[in-house]
Amino acid sequence: MNRIATWLLIVFATVCVVSSGAGQATACVGKTLVIGTTPSAQQQLLAEIVSLLISERTGTTVKIERFEGADATHQAQMRAEVDITIGYTGEGWVRVLQQAPADDAQALFDQVKERYNKELNLIWLQPFGFEHPSSVSAERADQVAPVVRKDTLKKFPALARLINKLGGAIDNENLDALDRQAQERAMRDVARDFLRDNRLI
Numbered sequence: 001m002n003r004i005a006t007w008l009l010i011v012f013a014t015v016c017v018v019s020s021g022a023g024q025a026t027a028c029v030g031k032t033l034v035i036g037t038t039p040s041a042q043q044q045l046l047a048e049i050v051s052l053l054i055s056e057r058t059g060t061t062v063k064i065e066r067f068e069g070a071d072a073t074h075q076a077q078m079r080a081e082v083d084i085t086i087g088y089t090g091e092g093w094v095r096v097l098q099q100a101p102a103d104d105a106q107a108l109f110d111q112v113k114e115r116y117n118k119e120l121n122l123i124w125l126q127p128f129g130f131e132h133p134s135s136v137s138a139e140r141a142d143q144v145a146p147v148v149r150k151d152t153l154k155k156f157p158a159l160a161r162l163i164n165k166l167g168g169a170i171d172n173e174n175l176d177a178l179d180r181q182a183q184e185r186a187m188r189d190v191a192r193d194f195l196r197d198n199r200l201i
Helices: 003-015 041-058 070-078 089-096 105-120 150-155 159-166 172-182 187-197
Strands: 016-018 026-028 032-037 061-066 084-088 122-124 131-133 141-149
Touching: 032 041, 032 070, 041 061, 041 084, 041 159, 041 172, 041 187, 070 084, 070 089, 084 089, 089 105, 089 141, 105 122, 105 141, 122 150, 141 150, 141 159, 150 159, 172 187
Parallel strands: 032 061, 032 084
Antiparallel strands: 016 026, 084 141, 122 141, 131 141
């Protein structure tokens, strides 16, 4: 092997990191993902969980940026300033898609997921597993899930499968316990312990 070929191999090995093990993803050092949140403590806790899952399993740098509210967070994602947000089906259906409130939670999730994909190039991943009181309808609760830009998933092909490991992992009882812990400890520590306890990192 000549010196040029050897040098190129060294450079490639330095730039790209492959995480070994089942379910782990391939990431390139130097790439950064941004998670956008509102000031809500719940959103910030979920963002910490998603952030640590990605960074610990892939080595990818993940930043969390807080915005004034749901609309500002959504607009930042549409401008490609944010890769991942925490979505609530009721808000997505009524405030983003401008539709009347709906009653069937699963049907609503399916419709929101389909229209976000087709109209906004945003992908709803699997819901976390808990129900959140809807801010747009008193008659039902929202499903809550990570929402990722479609072009981000093209750059990180294994990202959806990785984040979907959180699907159904946080029910209302778990969420309440995490919320209580986060009032006494740093959110990042609570998030890390949750992921370790569930063997996700």
